Amino acid sequence: MPNRVHxxxxVGAGVELGENNVVGPYAVILGPATIGDDNWIGPHAVIGGPAEDRALAHPASWEDAPTGDPERDGHGVRIGNRNRIREYVTVHQGTWRTTSIGDDNYCLRGSHVAHDCVIQERVTLASNVVLGGHVEIWSHANVGMGTVVHQRVRVGPGAMVGMGSAVRRDVGAFTICVGNPARVTSINTVGLSRCGLDESAIEALEPWLKGKGDLRKDGLTDGVPEDISTLVTAWGARPQTRS
Structure with a gap:
């Protein structure tokens, strides 16, 4: 189906739009950017602005086509399918990789996705969430209103971050954390059940979520849906960063 662009x-040069997208009044999308299908982009959203970096160029991308030079144009933005990007959301160009938002995400009013961020699938960013540069938000995570996530932090799959938190270190898979600085308070059992785990599977996985088990050695993913098993296994195998 055709796109509906107010x-x-x-919509600048170098922007590739898929099909059946809605782009609201006064929204700005600058290239290089690739937008998939069935996205809803609200009024005054800005996608593809230059990274907030003093050393980088700030071209008038709404007038000038991308040159193909990453030092001038940035490394682009890629947005998948079926995302809801509400009013005043901002998404910046990458500096060394593409800033990316996967499929089926919901970015509420005024949330900010900085340069080089990676958001996977089915993530919720509540109103006024601010992600610093290079942040990674893994699938099924939920970041509460007014939360600030420090640069290079990773929020694990299925994690829930309480509103108004200041996240300064990685947040574990399917945990709940809150505060300033944010600290883990419990396991996100509601999130696990919504992902298809029954009580016995949650109980088996809980030691690993608390840092006390080995996924592969202890067979903790038995009874866990394959997509979630793959997700938590990938999280467990990720390179570690310093706190």
Whole structure:
């Protein structure tokens, strides 16, 4: 189906739009950017602005086509399918990789995705969430209103971050954390059940979620849906960062 782009929206050169996207009044999408299908992009959202880095160029991308030079144009933005990107959301160009938002995510009003961030699938960013540069938000995570996530931090799959938190270190898979600085308070059993785990599977996985078990050695993913097993295994195998 054709896209519905409001007459006041700005879609710059170097932007590739898929099908059946809605782009609201005064929204701005600047290239290089790739937008998939069935996305809803609200009024005054800005996608593809230059990274907030003093050393980088700030071209007038709404007037000038991308040159193909990453030092001038950035490394682009890639947005998948079926995302809801609400009013005043901002998504910046990458500096060394593409800033990416996967499929089926919901970015509420005024949330900010900085340069080089990676958001996987089925993530919720509540209103006024601010992600610093290079942040990774893994699938099924939920970040509460007004939360600030420090640069290079990773929020694990299925994690829930309480509103108003200041996240300064990685947040474990399917944990709940809150505060300033944010600290883990419990396991996100509601999130696990929504992902298809029954009580016995949650009980088996809980030691690993608390840092006390070995996924492969202890067979903790038995009874866990394959997609979630793959996700938590990938999280467990990720390179560690310093706190």
């Amino acid at each position: 007459s006041t929206a700005v």
